[in-house]
Amino acid sequence: MSQESTLANLGESESLKRTIGRLIQGKYTLVGPGDDAAVVSAPDSRYVVTTDTMIEDHDFRMDWSTGFDLGYKAIATNVSDVAAMGAKPTALVVAIALPGSTNISWLEAFADGLNAAIKELAPDAEVVGGDIASSEKVFISVTAHGDLEGRNPVLRSGAKPGDVLAVAGTLGRAAAGLALLQSDTDAKSAYDDLVAIQLRPQPPIASGIAAALAGATSMLDISDGLARDAHRIAKASGVSIEINSRDLQGFEAALEQAAMRLEVSPADWVRFGGEDHSLLATFPEGAVIPREFKPIGQVVVQTEHLVTLDGIELQQNGWDSIRG
Amino acid sequence: MSQESTLANLGESESLKRTIGRLIQGKYTLVGPGDDAAVVSAPDSRYVVTTDTMIEDHDFRMDWSTGFDLGYKAIATNVSDVAAMGAKPTALVVAIALPGSTNISWLEAFADGLNAAIKELAPDAEVVGGDIASSEKVFISVTAHGDLEGRNPVLRSGAKPGDVLAVAGTLGRAAAGLALLQSDTDAKSAYDDLVAIQLRPQPPIASGIAAALAGATSMLDISDGLARDAHRIAKASGVSIEINSRDLQGFEAALEQAAMRLEVSPADWVRFGGEDHSLLATFPEGAVIPREFKPIGQVVVQTEHLVTLDGIELQQNGWDSIRG
Numbered sequence: 001m002s003q004e005s006t007l008a009n010l011g012e013s014e015s016l017k018r019t020i021g022r023l024i025q026g027k028y029t030l031v032g033p034g035d036d037a038a039v040v041s042a043p044d045s046r047y048v049v050t051t052d053t054m055i056e057d058h059d060f061r062m063d064w065s066t067g068f069d070l071g072y073k074a075i076a077t078n079v080s081d082v083a084a085m086g087a088k089p090t091a092l093v094v095a096i097a098l099p100g101s102t103n104i105s106w107l108e109a110f111a112d113g114l115n116a117a118i119k120e121l122a123p124d125a126e127v128v129g130g131d132i133a134s135s136e137k138v139f140i141s142v143t144a145h146g147d148l149e150g151r152n153p154v155l156r157s158g159a160k161p162g163d164v165l166a167v168a169g170t171l172g173r174a175a176a177g178l179a180l181l182q183s184d185t186d187a188k189s190a191y192d193d194l195v196a197i198q199l200r201p202q203p204p205i206a207s208g209i210a211a212a213l214a215g216a217t218s219m220l221d222i223s224d225g226l227a228r229d230a231h232r233i234a235k236a237s238g239v240s241i242e243i244n245s246r247d248l249q250g251f252e253a254a255l256e257q258a259a260m261r262l263e264v265s266p267a268d269w270v271r272f273g274g275e276d277h278s279l280l281a282t283f284p285e286g287a288v289i290p291r292e293f294k295p296i297g298q299v300v301v302q303t304e305h306l307v308t309l310d311g312i313e314l315q316q317n318g319w320d321s322i323r324g
Numbered sequence: 325m326s327q328e329s330t331l332a333n334l335g336e337s338e339s340l341k342r343t344i345g346r347l348i349q350g351k352y353t354l355v356g357p358g359d360d361a362a363v364v365s366a367p368d369s370r371y372v373v374t375t376d377t378m379i380e381d382h383d384f385r386m387d388w389s390t391g392f393d394l395g396y397k398a399i400a401t402n403v404s405d406v407a408a409m410g411a412k413p414t415a416l417v418v419a420i421a422l423p424g425s426t427n428i429s430w431l432e433a434f435a436d437g438l439n440a441a442i443k444e445l446a447p448d449a450e451v452v453g454g455d456i457a458s459s460e461k462v463f464i465s466v467t468a469h470g471d472l473e474g475r476n477p478v479l480r481s482g483a484k485p486g487d488v489l490a491v492a493g494t495l496g497r498a499a500a501g502l503a504l505l506q507s508d509t510d511a512k513s514a515y516d517d518l519v520a521i522q523l524r525p526q527p528p529i530a531s532g533i534a535a536a537l538a539g540a541t542s543m544l545d546i547s548d549g550l551a552r553d554a555h556r557i558a559k560a561s562g563v564s565i566e567i568n569s570r571d572l573q574g575f576e577a578a579l580e581q582a583a584m585r586l587e588v589s590p591a592d593w594v595r596f597g598g599e600d601h602s603l604l605a606t607f608p609e610g611a612v613i614p615r616e617f618k619p620i621g622q623v624v625v626q627t628e629h630l631v632t633l634d635g636i637e638l639q640q641n642g643w644d645s646i647r648g
Contacts (some may be wrong), residue, residue: 322339
């Protein structure tokens with residue numbers, strides 16, 4: 001690696017120029033990167049906005065993730081929150097801080113990862129602005145925007161007794177991937193599909209809009225684990241949620257071999273593992289639930305326990321971004 | 325300080341709850357903090373969006389700035405970019421990472437600083453979302469949004485030969501404040517008004533809209549120094565900019581005593597000092613320039629030198645966020 005192509009050597013303007021030059025354009029952008037601010041179209045006179053941060057050694061490790069992986073994950077985790085409102089991702093801003101000794105090729109790979117995730121998960125969106133700064137540890141902060149296309153936003157607070165609880169996407173795979181990366185065995189190469197979900201999540205973005213159209217009463221993206229995120233819906237909606245363990249068996253079966261290899265329980269990954277960024281939603285009884293949503297339980301009148309599994313309290317174990 | 329009230333002890337949910345509970349509400353917010361995303365009103369079906377990051381020991385020092393100062397500065401530096409488009413600030417999201425050992429009272433002071441800046445600089449805006457995470461160094465990333473109220477955005481690229489160059493706000497004060505903080509003398513207490521501008525910038529937000537209404541052809545906020553930011557307008561617009569040193573004398577006079585005390589030149593602060601977040605704009609000849617804008621030069625056909633001071637090239641010295 002040439003000394004000349006470090007970020008410190010190129011400086012902020014040149015580093016930004018090279019990065020922005022690689023980014024694909026979206027159809028909601030009226031004024032793109034390069035000015036004090038971007039201008040974005042908001043067709044229905046409202047926009048949804050969400051932010052999420054990833055920090056080296058807390059949320060990722062530089063020896064596990066490439067620049068491409070981190071660009072991909074930064075987009076995926078944020079557009080997932082847009083989808084969880086029933087909105088379509090339209091525009092993002094990306095702030096990144098990294099050591100001045102980093103080679104520009106790492107940042108270019110990061111930009112390519114942003115592009116790849118946008119192409120796959122948010123086709124009409126664009127990175128309309130950003131910021132590059134220097135710090136000892138890598139720090140990535142993304143703000144994502146979406147358009148509701150005239151629909152009401154789907155909040156966490158609308159679940160009603162009698163609703164069906166359903167999930168779109170995978171459960172426990174990202175946690176399995178993390179456990180594989182942390183293990184000293186060579187199991188990680190045997191189960192690289194699980195590792196890939198941890199490094200480059202595949203949230204079911206289109207399912208968010210499908211759920212909103214089907215009349216979902218509440219929805220969120222499962223970033224901190226099924227148990228913890230089901231608690232959030234129950235608390236916000238003033239209801240209790242019953243999950244049926246038999247409906248989770250399919251998710252567990254997919255992880256059984258990897259779990260056996262690491263001598264752990266696949267059930268814990270499915271119940272408590274975060275970062276799959278699947279969508280958890282509730283639908284009124286009788287609604288035509290989009291086929292990518294798998295029913296896993298039901299909403300009932302609030303009782304002592306906010307979330308139960310086969311009638312037994314399911315603790316709120318899961319990821320806390322301060323405590324870990 | 326009680327051990328019990330550290331962020332690590334309270335956890336993410338409780339820390340967020342206590343912080344969000346202090347924030348004031350704005351008039352553009354349709355769904356506020358607490359869900360996967362917020363929903364914000366965009367009255368003219370467009371919004372401006374900008375992001376900026378502040379990193380401990382690069383952009384601030386914890387022994388110089390209080391939590392309140394940093395909350396204030398995080399808002400001020402971002403709404404300044406919104407104003408530089410000719411827009412009105414409407415909504416912000418704030419991501420902060422800090423050590424788990426931090427006491428909640430620091431974070432509460434930070435929230436109070438956010439509030440104070442919003443009240444003074446962006447009265448109808450609100451912090452509609454955010455993120456708290458743990459890291460060794462404090463890292464603050466803000467994304468700000470604004471409404472153009474039917475006006476065209478004022479870009480950097482519209483300056484035309486014949487335009488008048490003018491500045492609203494102060495020049496060199498934040499740089500003087502930084503020099504005072506860095507000095508080992510007790511001069512900092514003698515010039516606490518300059519130190520205050522470094523810690524809690526006072527960008528002339530309303531002047532951004534006034535400039536747009538007066539027909540400003542280009543505008544930006546001076547974050548990296550007059551010389552560097554004038555170059556940006558000249559480059560984006562394909563023009564050259566002539567600055568007259570006599571028009572800078574008033575700015576220098578205000579800094580003369582502090583500069584003498586530190587045995588430096590006030591002219592360097594005025595020409596190259598960043599972080600005042602004043603507005604630099606160009607107006608067509610004959611325009612009625614808002615009275616808070618002071619003319620300091622003129623736009624001419626592009627020549628060899630993009631920016632000159634009394635006809636001599638003015639180098640692009642100033643702050644680079646990667647190199648420092």
